[in-house]
Amino acid sequence: MFLLEVPFASPQYDETISLRTRILRDPLGMVFYEKDLAAEWDSIHLAYYDDQWDLLGCLVLKPVSERILKMRQVAVDAGRQKTGVGTALVKASEELARKKGFSIIELHARDSAVPFYTRLDYQIIGDRFEEVGIPHFKMEKSLL
Template identity: 35%
Template sequence: MNIIKEIPSKETYIVRQPVLRNGKPIESCIFEGDDLDTTHHFGLFDQDKLIGIISLFSQTNPIFAEKNQAQIRGMAVLESHQKKGFGDALVKHCENYCIENGIDLIWFNARTAAVGFYQKLNYKIIGAPFDIKDVGEHYLMSKKL
């Protein structure tokens, strides 16, 4: 049975590193703001094994007019568990959390390879692609809740 629950930031590293920072030191898995009281990390467990993660930051992007915004960062599912609906479940969990907490817009920087995944969940691309140093090409994406 799969369960999504809130986890400490340090627990995200075992999924962040192989999926998002492969070949890079564990320190590269630490994101600014990870340990703020307003940041929430959710882990998806399959029979007690952490297989997917997503982090939700209380971060406003001035491009958007909405006052109550949240940024998704570090969404990752272990490669052996990808394409099985776990990523969808993590994103929907964040959306429900945001709705329950009065957030009206989610935004994030999506890797080019993940754009199609997010578009299926009704996220829209905003603007042109841009490069994040040492990580690669990304697109700004958002969804009003």
């Protein structure tokens, strides 16, 4: 398995959009709009593939400041969830963030994903809130 940083609007990027739609949007009855995707041009798009080039998972890292990245749109193929793919993807993204000089990753975790991020040493910051109609918590991790 390997991690690939995929260029915005590339065929691999389009493949991550398909996975994100299936895993994150379809269950909520949501779709991506062009304006949503256009706002991702300056983000880091990571894709995690197996040796046959099957997409296992993906995520987006959006620079917030010189020190902070926001992790967004973490999606793992339904057949590969709870197999370590998500953990490997997040850890690889943290290493990439360190190499690029970032010291903090923040994210908005769905209520159901909080235990996953807690196991990876992310801390809850503040109270529960609603986003896209479901409960979330702001979480962050220092990379130092």
